[in-house]
Amino acid sequence: MVTTTAAAPEGPARPDGWSVGLDVGGTKVQAVLLDADGGVHERRRVPTRRGLVGVVDSSAEAVEAVLHAGGVPAARLRGVGVGLPGVVDPRAGTVENAVNLGITGREPFAALLSHRLAGVQVQLENDLNAAVQGAAHVLDVVEGQPVDDLAFLALGTGLAAGLLLHGDLRRGARRAAGEIGHLIYRPDGLPCPCGQRGCLEQYASGSALDAAWPSPDDRPAPAALFEAAAAGDERAVEVRDAFVRAVVAAIRVLVLSCDPERIVIGGGVSELGGQLLACLVAELDRQAAASPFLATTAMPDRIRLVPPGLPVGAVGAALVFRAPTVGRPDEVGV
Template sequence: MGPVRLGLDIGATKTLGLVLADDGVIKAEVREPTEPGADGVVRTAAKVVDALRDAVDEPWTGPVGVGVPGLVDVERGAVKHAVNLGLDGDWVPLGDLLGDRLGAQVVVENDVNVASLGAAALSGEDDLVYLSIGTGLAAGLVLDGRLRRGVHGAAGEIGHVPVDPMGVYCQCGQRGCLETVASGSAIAAAWPSTDLPPAQALFAAAQAGDEKAIAVRDRFAVGVAEAIRVLSLAVDPRTIVVGGGVAQLGDQLRAVVAAALLDQAASSPFLASLDLAGRLRVVPADRPVAAVGAALLGR
């Protein structure tokens, strides 16, 4: 049996770790609730890695890869503005802190970037945009097989492109950003739910014929389509993959976004020729793309 790699996807509610073989087979997975704060994040991650080591009696090579929300300085392995993790002050040297705890090298990357790497690996595509629709809205870019971070690490921050000068204020300080209409938090604000996740509740109500739900769902779909259109016109990827928490809706999500893309292209032969709806894919619910991408970081 060949060597394996370890990858962690650290989120606000859970940390998912996995062991990945060189042939792409996932050998083990472990989930733990994420404790907030620097000490809590390190403690949770270490617990997951210890459990993975116990689960797989095989040598592992290379660094432990970590995907984490927020602004990431890849060279230093430092994280900032990961508010949902309780890391909202100065730079936190997460790579060093976790490396000292594990006795191993740790490579840290933004969670959407590692998810785009995972999506590329699992799909076999080397030219794609990964659009993550979770609490916020952001994209990862894998272009000709290479991850594009940007000079300031801001490549793919599509959620903060303003589209409505009269829209609500965004947490970034601008007004009417795409994230305010095309994200999980936007759905939660427009369609609050106590018994189901808001996106599931909204789509179920729309499916049942609720006119208000249909209007909210369709406005959300138009916002996602606008994000895809902007990204596609900027970098023209071969494939557009939608992931993140809202992507748990699966083909329901793909269908309404594809319909919005087709509607936008109906009056534009140019847009129609690009076939954006035909390039659209949704990550299957059982594919842990972020953890897979994290495991590939040291490659």
């Protein structure tokens, strides 16, 4: 694993093997404490405060909270891994254009957080790249066999994928690998903040469901929609099925471009659980029945959901200190 982080001092050797992983989102920072074997011992979350200083402080508080819960002093940490949205340079320890966090310029996040944590080593990674590593780790534990060829499809505010292909983390020449949410799904369709129209994430994301089916109460829009559809609401069925077709289009893109062994679906919408999986499998089966070619790809057999309540992004971030090399060294920091 490439862990060169010029912005974060390594300090003395830390033989215990403990590490903390953070998944930094727009509303919360999720933290996990992992032992030397990758076992999760504690989980904590704190609200995210926007802006560079706010995000650094929130991240430090999450680290301190999970260490306190586990009774592990910071001196025993091998390091802290952080999954961040935006353009992340793991080698330099910087992040930029994390607009959901209120960070726009190129900022030395690893150095700032390391200083806030009294010199603990900090390694940054893009949040989806961290999540796909966490998903691989979880599948290894759940299914009892290593899976190093998979895509993590995040159905959250946006739509994007992390790619782990034959054990190599694929960032891309300009770190755009997996940005499938900005493929055109419907020409001249809904406007997208990226400047295009008809982008896939305008139809296959949590924010797409928020817009198409505003929840009448405090329930998340996906839960309200699927409940109404199950009750026979014709309009809800129409909206649900359109969403499912768009998500299946994203799955099809991943299979036909990268052919991963597994596709793990996470993000807020994945909390629908079995009802989402059943709809996706039914649509994949329907399309396969009409296409002998698609039938040979066995897409339904590849789909998994993230286990409920397990923060794979934070787990993957913690794994940067013990995972085998992911991505060629020349890809890191390109």
